[in-house]
Amino acid sequence: MRGWILAAGASLAAVVYGVGAATSDDAEKTGGATTVYADGRNAFSFPAANLSDEERTRFAIGNSFFRRNWVEAPASTTARDGLGPHFIARSCGGCHVQDGRGAPPSFRKGLHDQPVGLLMRLSVPGTDAHGGPAPEPVYGGQFNNAAVQGVRPEGQVLLRYEAVAGRFKDGSRYSLLKPHYSFGQLGYGPMAPDVMVGPRIAPQLIGVGLLEAIPEAEILRNAAEQAAAPGAIKGQVNRVWDAFAEKPMIGRFGWKANVATIAHQSAGAFLGDMGITSPQFPQEDCMPAQTDCLAAPRGAKGQGVEIDAKTLADVVFYQATLAPPARRRIDDLQVKKGQVLFQQAQCAACHRPSYTTAEGPFPSLSSKALNGQKIWPYTDLLLHDMGEGLADGRPDFQASGRQWKTPPLWGVGLIKDVNGHSRLLHDGRARGVLEAVLWHGGEAEAAKQQVLGMTRAERAALVKFVESL
Template sequence: MRRALSILRRRRDGTFSPFPGRRWPAGLARVVSTGAFVWMFAIVPGTAGSPELPNLPTSRTDLSAEDLARVTAITRPTTDFSKPEQFEPMQGGAGTSRKRINQDAFSQSSANLTFEEEGTFKLGNGLFRKLWVSSPSSTQASDGLGPLFNARACQSCHLKDGRGHPPEGNADATSMFFRLARQAETEEEKQALADRKVLNFPDPVYGGQLQDLAVPGLAGEGRMTISYEEIPVRLADGTALSLRKPAYGLTDLASGPLDAGTTLSPRVTPQMIGLGLVEQIHPADILAKADPDDRNGDGISGRPSIVRDELSGELTLGRFGWKAQTPSIRQQSADAFAGDIGISTPEVPKHWGDCTEAEKECLALPNGVQERLGAVEAPPPVMDLVTFYSQNLAVPVRRDVGNADVLAGKKVFYELGCASCHTPKFVTRRDAPNKAQAFQLIWPYSDFLLHDLGEGLADGQTVGDASGTEWRTPPLWGIGLTKRVNGHTFFLHDGRARNLTEAILWHGGEAQKARDSFAALAGREREALVKFLESL
């Protein structure tokens, strides 16, 4: 992707005009106020209207000059690690939950919702927990499960609105599943990818996701198998550790083998907190951090994921999902209804979920559409409520921000270069549709870009712009409460890491330098870094 360096001047009335004939040195982006203008020296990824970034804004058009200066100042990376930063405990801005930290820490509503919105949130919570049933059923409003599915409710995958885990011992795989995809094979398919009409192509028999469960009278598609190889690691100070390297497979396939070109990508379900705030980060702030050609020479070359919004048909910025393949929470919810539960929505009107034409027994079963409720199994009011709920799960308040070890660990985090991808702070759009998410200083610790993390973490599956070695930087807020909420400490896209130290040591590719620097630390410094992460 091409990067263009340009200089714009922002008039006091909020409009912009170019400053012709000027270019600013690579790596610089700043705002300078001079007389009638605020000069915006901006590194702009791509160009508006280009095939890479079609009509995506490259500046904060939602802000006045004064607001822009404030945002620039407050989001500047800190250099003072002697004390907490201003507002640092409030990770989710004014919506941060200050309620008691317990197993329900990820299930609280944004603290700045109105009384009426609290009611809407609770209704959405009820639908998020709703158990769907197979058709036909006397509970007609709950008809439509499957026929093939991974779970009966959203909450079954997003346990306590938190992080999923790989199956351990006799535990089921409800919060982990396989994505199935193959590369383009024909010129027509290659063109569809180039036009971003699709992200990739499903297995011709089993579809885009392996469903291990089915309604009565139908067999699930198959079961995942996982085995681990222990890989010894010795750190610079002599500490001996072990990383577990997973190997994945399938058994009990109901309709024969997968296509020879189909890849398996294991995914654990991510936590749900702060999604509405992420949705309201201005695209320009994410694009400004992209450096696909590594022009500044720091070894980090994050790329934006440009996807087609299935609701509008327009190309836009993907920011949700392990590969940043989804542009909005509503689309993410609709995809999950179809793929995970087998429920049709106005956005994805697939009454038989992920069943393919090859799975004729599945397609022969009844669906749950009730004409009096609409043309799909989950009509618009259901989607409205589930989307609102997902947008307003609060980020918990930070703990121990002033602790000496936490501050020391924060300093190590910055010195290792972790903040190059895990961007600490953003200020959300002032023109957000819901006031609760508008103009909030938030601390997600992610740039929401795609990064190559090396062959060690590769799944070999291309998803839109993301290659088989690329992953979206996951937000870190709430990561220290995983044990409290979900009863485990499994991290990364497939839960292979059993703790935060292992998660760091799995980093490769663009993060190899930071990983190696971490491995070279003294034990006390490593412990301080982990303590900082546990405070998030």
């Protein structure tokens, strides 16, 4: 992807990762030959530019099942029935609108507007059979605020914000939004007193197949080099159970790197977000106390899972081959200035700019067109302690309640075009790039302090660089 033009004052991270001066071609092509030149509402929805005609047909088929609504059972069709019994969305595209990013409910719509692109993970102390979070005993691992006919919704998510004021070192004021979550109208009684709640925004999906094709050795290298380097930045891998590989793997997806593959993420979301069973997750996610959920009609006439292996594979292929858009404004002098500031502030120590892809874990669910590409996602795919301000207190496999995966930065500047907002971080609390930086703490405290010391013009340049990615 990215134009990473090394300049005087470039951070040590650039040297550590062997990132040399980028050519103008590198600077634009975020995903190598997969890159598309696109902006506007559909910028995140194009197939990789180098797919074959046959693969484009498969992409279109997967897209149709990704975007179209599933319906309640029984229905006249068994191809798309089986929604629920509990759910938060009727389609994958309901959370990932235009393959983009979700947002918390808007004040303009009222505080009780129920979230779709923001879900609430639930767990209690302990682990499940695979070392993941132990589900809350009444409501399970995810809170679902919608249900089919004859089944009670689990309840409502309530959200309020607290203003957090601060100053830059030049005296300029800023204000952040600290969210507070609670639940109302609980359908099955109170939750466990030791419940842990983790809000999660649906991220944009561009380039996920390329991230999956980053060699495991490179992620381990990131952790080893950070461990050996001076300073506070010490990223860790998360090792998680993958239902498709049927073994532990390094996590790459999810806000805590709690999912290893697109296939597991997709099948898990079909079940958790829509109540659609699959070969890997064949049982409805109904807890013992939810007797109406357990008794609800099943899709596919109750004769099998509600999304078959082939259809699920096409949906996975669709996501894996979504192309990252090309960088924009790479020759803008303010962007170039922001690029140098990004390096000087040590942002690249976690947001590693570039990789060369290999082959993903499941070749039949992706395309060879993604292999061997030089990509510029700006992430190390590692967990970092981000401080108490961002902590949700909820462990996930080997991730602590204070750790978060470094999110890729490609496409950040297009979220507003695609989704009409600029909400960032795991729960959408940040109203743009600068606010996201100001929430950094823990291992990233020193980087935040550098940003707090920047002039207004320098802060604007830093933001403009990140939004060019």
